[in-house]
Amino acid sequence: MQPIEVSPPTPTIRKNIGRTEFIVMMACIELLTALAIDIMLPTFDAVRQHFRLGAESTATARLVTFFFFGQFFQLIFGPMADKYGRIPVIRTGFLLYLSGCIATVLVPDMFWLLMARLVMGMGSSAMFVGVLACVRDRFVGNEMARAMSLIFTIFLIVPVVAPLLGAAILSVSSWQVVFLTPAFFALIVFIWSLRLQESAPANSRSDTKLFSVFQSFRQVFSNQTFIRYTSISTILFAAFSSYVSSSERIVGTLYHQPHLFIYIFGAIGFCMSIFTFINARMVRWLGAWRTLRLLLCVYVSLAVVLLALHLLSAEPVHLFVLFTIIGLLQSVNIALEPDSSSLALEPMGDKAGMAASIYGTSYLVVGAFGGSVIDSLLTHSVLPLAIAYCVGGLLALGVFFWRKRE
Secondary structure: OOOOOOOOOOOOOOOOOOHHHHHHHHHHHHHHHHHHHHOOHHHHHHHHHHOOOOOOOOOOHHHHHHHHHHHHHHHHHHHHHHHHOHHHHHHHHHHHHHHHHHHOOOOOOHHHHHHHHHHHHHHHHHHHHHHHHHHHHHOOOHHHHHHHHHHHHHHOHHHHHHHHHHHHHHHHOOHHHHHHHHHHHHHHHHHHHOOOOOOOOHHHOOOOOHHHHHHHHHHHHOOHHHHHHHHHHHHHHHHHHHHHHHHHHHHHHHOOOHHHHHHHHHHHHHHHHHHHHHHHHHHHHHOHHHHHHHHHHHHHHHHHHHHHHHHHOOOOOOHHHHHHHHHHHHHHHHHHHHHHHHHHHOOOHHHHHHHHHHHHHHHHHHHHHHHHHHHHHOOOOOHHHHHHHHHHHHHHHHHHHOOOOO
């Protein structure tokens, strides 16, 4: 049985915009992260040619990895969000995101392109912390899980549309124009976000002195509930990010079907969006904890099937079968993330900014590092990814059922 966890009272906040506009706005801020990744995937071959990289080079996968490494700065933006409020952090994120995006088209070599992507990731990290803290300010528990699921449903329009948009732009222009496109959308969302009011009451702002930050950090890390659900998201994100980074190479290089990539990626994105919408309904019926348990069991079952197909056949798994199972795994993963994040942040109360930064840093940075290790192994076969799905799923399920005796 799920232990009863009592959340600290949430301060009354000003709600200058309605629930629907708030959720759509938060989703649009979050989808800038997906846009920065997904729109450029069709350009990887052009990028390799521009920088004289081999066709089998995995260097382009680092464009995704370095973007995720920028999420490490959530550890800075989290305390800032608790001290100065959510709005200044979100606006700082927009500034960094726009700056990094513009820099990607001005760089002379691959190294500086990776650095520009890192700056974009820093901006994304500030927006991620700000959004997660804003949602926690306004919702708690199952309501937060439902809100996050709806945010992810809108957010996941991007993997469906962005690769098609990127390919369309690339067909009439250059990869640099594709890389610059997210800045246009970021500017529109930034102007819209000016309607958002501060959700962190001034009387609950924390101190940013080193000792106070350390105390807040220690209190967050001492919460077993937070650690458990953050660990689940982190473990599963390794395989998730590896698929995102390497999907273009898997389809184009390993399966020699580059023309199918944008359709496969878009179809999986559409499937993920459906699953997050279903998750919002399931949370209403079952609650976040039971829904998370069910989704983890489904994830492990699918991962075992995928690994068995690779191990029991001398031939590569058929492209359609492979991406059907991968699509379901990615969809279950993205559907359960709102549940794990809401359960992790539920006990955090006025430490939502710090907790969101630790959660996001672990989930995105540590997970992306694991994904980069998997990427390096995906040179001749998809087997390393199948193993990652299976091992990660079993570990996450074990963490979910683990209870430390108080």
